[in-house]
Amino acid sequence: MGTNLTIGKAINAGLRASMEHDPKVLVMGEDVGRLGGVFRVTDGLHKDFGADRVIDTPLAESGIVGTAIGMAMRGYRPVVEIQFDGFFFPAANQTFTQLAKMRRRSAGKLSMPVVMRIPYGGGIGAVEHHSESPEAYFQHTAGLRVVSVANPEDAYWMIQQAVRSDDPVIFLEPKRRYYEKAEVDTGVSIDAVTPMGAARIARPGTDCTLLAYGPMIKTALQAAEADVDHSIEVIDVRSLSPIDYATITESVKRTGRLVVAHEATLTGGPGAEIAARVTEECFYHLESPVIRVAAFDTPYPQSRLEEHYLPDLDRVLDGVDRAFAY
Amino acid sequence: MSQTAAHEEPELIQLLTPEGELKEHPDYPLDISAEEIRALYRDLVLVRRVDSEAVSLQRQGELGLWASLLGQEAAQIGSARALRPDDMAFPSYREHGVAWCRGIEPKELLGMFRGVTNGGWDPHEYGFHLYTIVIGSQALHATGYAMGIQRDGAVGEDGSAVISYFGDGATSQGDTNESFNFAAVNNAPVVFFCQNNQWAISEPLERQARVPIYKRAAGFGFPGVRVDGNDVLACLAVTRAAMDNARTGQGPTLVEAFTYRMGAHTTNDDPSRYRDAAELDEWKAKDPILRVRNHLELYELADEAFFARIDEEADKVGEMVRTQCRSMADPEPLDIFHEVYAEPNVHIDHQRSEFADYLASFEGAGAEGGR
Numbered sequence A: 001m002g003t004n005l006t007i008g009k010a011i012n013a014g015l016r017a018s019m020e021h022d023p024k025v026l027v028m029g030e031d032v033g034r035l036g037g038v039f040r041v042t043d044g045l046h047k048d049f050g051a052d053r054v055i056d057t058p059l060a061e062s063g064i065v066g067t068a069i070g071m072a073m074r075g076y077r078p079v080v081e082i083q084f085d086g087f088f089f090p091a092a093n094q095t096f097t098q099l100a101k102m103r104r105r106s107a108g109k110l111s112m113p114v115v116m117r118i119p120y121g122g123g124i125g126a127v128e129h130h131s132e133s134p135e136a137y138f139q140h141t142a143g144l145r146v147v148s149v150a151n152p153e154d155a156y157w158m159i160q161q162a163v164r165s166d167d168p169v170i171f172l173e174p175k176r177r178y179y180e181k182a183e184v185d186t187g188v189s190i191d192a193v194t195p196m197g198a199a200r201i202a203r204p205g206t207d208c209t210l211l212a213y214g215p216m217i218k219t220a221l222q223a224a225e226a227d228v229d230h231s232i233e234v235i236d237v238r239s240l241s242p243i244d245y246a247t248i249t250e251s252v253k254r255t256g257r258l259v260v261a262h263e264a265t266l267t268g269g270p271g272a273e274i275a276a277r278v279t280e281e282c283f284y285h286l287e288s289p290v291i292r293v294a295a296f297d298t299p300y301p302q303s304r305l306e307e308h309y310l311p312d313l314d315r316v317l318d319g320v321d322r323a324f325a326y
Numbered sequence B: 001m002s003q004t005a006a007h008e009e010p011e012l013i014q015l016l017t018p019e020g021e022l023k024e025h026p027d028y029p030l031d032i033s034a035e036e037i038r039a040l041y042r043d044l045v046l047v048r049r050v051d052s053e054a055v056s057l058q059r060q061g062e063l064g065l066w067a068s069l070l071g072q073e074a075a076q077i078g079s080a081r082a083l084r085p086d087d088m089a090f091p092s093y094r095e096h097g098v099a100w101c102r103g104i105e106p107k108e109l110l111g112m113f114r115g116v117t118n119g120g121w122d123p124h125e126y127g128f129h130l131y132t133i134v135i136g137s138q139a140l141h142a143t144g145y146a147m148g149i150q151r152d153g154a155v156g157e158d159g160s161a162v163i164s165y166f167g168d169g170a171t172s173q174g175d176t177n178e179s180f181n182f183a184a185v186n187n188a189p190v191v192f193f194c195q196n197n198q199w200a201i202s203e204p205l206e207r208q209a210r211v212p213i214y215k216r217a218a219g220f221g222f223p224g225v226r227v228d229g230n231d232v233l234a235c236l237a238v239t240r241a242a243m244d245n246a247r248t249g250q251g252p253t254l255v256e257a258f259t260y261r262m263g264a265h266t267t268n269d270d271p272s273r274y275r276d277a278a279e280l281d282e283w284k285a286k287d288p289i290l291r292v293r294n295h296l297e298l299y300e301l302a303d304e305a306f307f308a309r310i311d312e313e314a315d316k317v318g319e320m321v322r323t324q325c326r327s328m329a330d331p332e333p334l335d336i337f338h339e340v341y342a343e344p345n346v347h348i349d350h351q352r353s354e355f356a357d358y359l360a361s362f363e364g365a366g367a368e369g370g371r
């Protein structure tokens, strides 16, 4: 059963499937009801599942996540939407001190099957606080699972896997790629699709591994295509916590080089962690240091500068060149 | 799940009816000359023009986004004209009318929505803080600033006071409620000016509040008033009284300006998805500019030549806005690294010089990009 879907529509379809599958699944957030969310990802759900299951919340992110925690204790599986990456921060307390730690604090008696959907990343010409890549904060926090999708197929399945997870999942949606379209096979069983925590080789290659996730996958694939001198393997890491190091190290041991690209800032970013770990595990196979291509360590700039700030095709290729300079 | 209380009959302070008749209010006597009313009319018209030009510029691709103040001109002009030069205002992102009164040139606002700056004006120079997008944040800044005024001993007849602007949706935020409480326990010289435009993007007021917003103040221990937000005279009088109370050590006030967002939330928004067009028609009859014009005509305080002059001036302002916007240059790529830290930072310096080398590597290469 193939359907041609955008990433946004695929998440919508995945949410719908989750709500049909399990009456305990709820959607909550600002403007998610009648409007269907500012990106229309929850379009139609309010109409079809009603206001008890699709909740237009008051404008308060701490309130959204805090009440989702209470709902989860009562047996519900809330999928909360944070309208934009930059508006997660008012919910930081509830997320870091409560949501992430509840299992541990209750000695395993409480589960927190909460999904936090966040449209993230830049490149849409927006004003402040609408273009951030906060994944490192989540990745740094024990108790949270962190995933990002890069194509409609993953969008459709991973949102459903996230909803079924008994751990809190930060579900990062690459907003500038919402409108990318592809065929999605919705007919297979959810048990047959790749698990949410597994990395995926998006393009096989032999000379260098290029690792990315979310919005940067498209750029990484373009870079691999553009570099006619080398055979680049692209890995979509998909899950930032936990990270599927088995797939990554197997690849790096074959290629001898690793370039990690992300929109998050360089210092303390996901690339730093991956570089450290790969260096430990693949030291004798590496032909070059692990190279990071990331945003600069500055606040996200005004939109007229974002094309320079975000790692683009040329910056990624430059990173690949640096790896081959050794 | 019934929802009723939020739409209780508003106890609205009004000094000017939609038809332009003056009304007396015992608590808010307003001694105002014809010249001052004409000046308010001018502000209202010019600010609406700045706003409508900005909407067009966004449509033409010159701005990334614009948040229109259409319908909220009186709330903003009335309240802002109540401020003294030494007072400090903390806006959200829709306060173009307040910015106008504080002497911020439209191009400063346009720059932000064009993506050329992050604001960048000096808040101290204008007594007007930067636009704040993260809902509710600025209410705490305003309160802290007011606590500073107290510690400076700058409370009194000649003292300063602070005003914080935010919307109805913002009253749900923790930060906003915390600011009410901080202001109350400190008796801080701050006025909370909530423009209740009935909508927070697609969510109507019932999704935010079960009691009229102004009534919240009582629970925190300071007065709250609801003013007709489409009545520039009432907004002026009520804000002036609240600011004077704050200034003279009588603590905070919550002013709820009851108004309506006549346009979309922003240029990205499509209100037809969530609200009835009939609602807009109802509010058009209460238009904040129309009623001042009605008043000036009714009381013969202005002639045709006056209105023609203002329209002409509006055309000039419109043209200025268009020219200023289109001539705004993009920042230089290396600007990314500016103003991150007060002190020299080796880390930033290193990244800047690496990026400069990277950019230089394309020079002479001819084509876009390195390959």
Ligand SMILES: Cc1ncc(C[n+]2csc(CCOP(=O)(O)OP(=O)(O)O)c2C)c(N)n1
Binding pocket: A030, A059, A061, A083, A087, A090, B094, B133, B134, B135, B166, B167, B168, B169, B170, B171, B197, B199, B200, B201, B261, B265
């Ligand atoms: C903390 C935070 N959450 C969400 C948003 C997205 N957002 C921008 S404006 C808005 C609605 C604001 O409504 P209101 O406070 O009534 O102000 P209005 O836009 O009506 O002037 C929302 C949800 C934001 N800017 N900040």
Ligand SMILES: [Mg+2]
Binding pocket: B167, B168, B169, B195, B196, B197, B198, B199, B200, B201
């Ligand atoms: Mg509002």
